[in-house]
Amino acid sequence: MADFSVKIKGFIFNLDGVIVDTAKYHYKAWLRLADEMGVEFPPEQHEQLRSLSRMESLEKILEWGGLYMTEAEKLHWADVKNNWYQGLIAHMTPDEVFKGVLPFLEEVREYGGKTALSSASRNAHTVLKSTRLDSSFDVVLDGSAARKAKPHPDCFLQAASALGLAPSECIVFDDAVLGVQAARDGGFHTVGVGKQEDLPDADLVIPGFEGLSLSDVLEMMPWTPLSMVETEG
Numbered sequence: 001m002a003d004f005s006v007k008i009k010g011f012i013f014n015l016d017g018v019i020v021d022t023a024k025y026h027y028k029a030w031l032r033l034a035d036e037m038g039v040e041f042p043p044e045q046h047e048q049l050r051s052l053s054r055m056e057s058l059e060k061i062l063e064w065g066g067l068y069m070t071e072a073e074k075l076h077w078a079d080v081k082n083n084w085y086q087g088l089i090a091h092m093t094p095d096e097v098f099k100g101v102l103p104f105l106e107e108v109r110e111y112g113g114k115t116a117l118s119s120a121s122r123n124a125h126t127v128l129k130s131t132r133l134d135s136s137f138d139v140v141l142d143g144s145a146a147r148k149a150k151p152h153p154d155c156f157l158q159a160a161s162a163l164g165l166a167p168s169e170c171i172v173f174d175d176a177v178l179g180v181q182a183a184r185d186g187g188f189h190t191v192g193v194g195k196q197e198d199l200p201d202a203d204l205v206i207p208g209f210e211g212l213s214l215s216d217v218l219e220m221m222p223w224t225p226l227s228m229v230e231t232e233g
């Protein structure tokens with residue numbers, strides 16, 4: 001493998017929709033809530049909730065339905081949704097980790113890279129545990145960490161700082177427009193996970209990790225000439 005270790009030392013991953021297919025469970029639980037409230041919620045619209053916190057997601061649904069709730073009602077319904085969601089993820093298994101993720105993480109380790117998981121979800125630890133990924137990352141930051149919401153880059157800046165790295169030394173993998181924007185604004189290299197047309201601002205877009213090696217990804221990145229010649233020590 002070509003030696004890229006001089007520039008990229010950190011790999012920061014979003015969880016839902018990048019590592020594991022929990023997005024479908026979030027959608028199911030939010031859809032149930034939207035139905036109860038008489039709000040239309042087609043699957044395409046769920047894209048807009050990716051990267052948002054639980055409360056921000058609820059507020060979006062209320063906005064779509066033109067509904068008003070007091071803070072206490074919002075807390076109540078956010079809790080109800082979370083109970084439904086937890087019921088759905090309670091039986092997740094390691095099979096639900098997207099194909100190619102484990103070999104990719106293994107390659108990153110062999111290459112000497114550091115890994116972080118940065119998720120807006122407060123359920124990230126539960127998901128990592130049930131899919132047996134709880135010791136797969138050097139750093140895990142979930143939605144309980146105090147930080148500004150995406151598109152502010154806070155969540156990725158905190159992850160890089162916990163890894164002891166500068167943003168320019170890290171690649172962020174995210175499946176959402178807001179996530180890619182946050183990473184770019186924070187000075188990170190970005191890999192969008194999904195469809196090119198949905199993530200036009202990412203440096204590189206991959207459909208997923210299946211069949212992709214770390215060197216494939218590094219070689220496909222549009223590196224600037226300066227970073228190509230940068231050396232360590």
Ligand code: G1P
Binds near residue numbers: 049053120121
């Ligand atoms: C939250 C939101 C969900 C959003 C997810 C992003 O998860 O509820 O809509 O898609 O973060 O990761 P929660 O903290 O409820 O698990």
